[in-house]
Amino acid sequence: MTTEVPQVFIIEDDENIAAIFKAAIDQAGLTSEIISDGQTALEHLVNETPNAILLDLHLPFVSGQEILTYIRATERLAKTRVVVVSADVFKVEQLQKEGYETLLKPVGFRQMYALAVQLKNSFLEPPEYYR
Secondary structure: OOOOOOEEEEEOOOHHHHHHHHHHHHHOOOEEEEEOOHHHHHHHHHHOOOOEEEEOOOOOOOOHHHHHHHHHHOHHHOOOEEEEEEOOHHHHHHHHHOOOEEEEOOOOHHHHHHHHHHHHHHHHOOOHHHO
């Protein structure tokens, strides 16, 4: 089991929503970084491998859909857990059918905290070969 604190990227352009997500994730004992536009997110993902990503679909410069395509095409990010967080009901439903984890906005502190605890617990589980 690793002693490293799992890292979550919050890719969200709404400062208030990002702050709520960060507070919930940090309170759950994870570390988080807010990234407020798609271009910056891609630049981070070229060099970094977070444990999880909370991804808004409607971002400035590069869309969340383009980021999903990049993640899917990058083997290094294959184990990164991605949760799409969007107010776009139709897109959320489509992504659910494709197997993505999704949350429909608005998402409050309690809902995000519950997700963060679930994420933390999944990161702390021993690998399959230890079970």
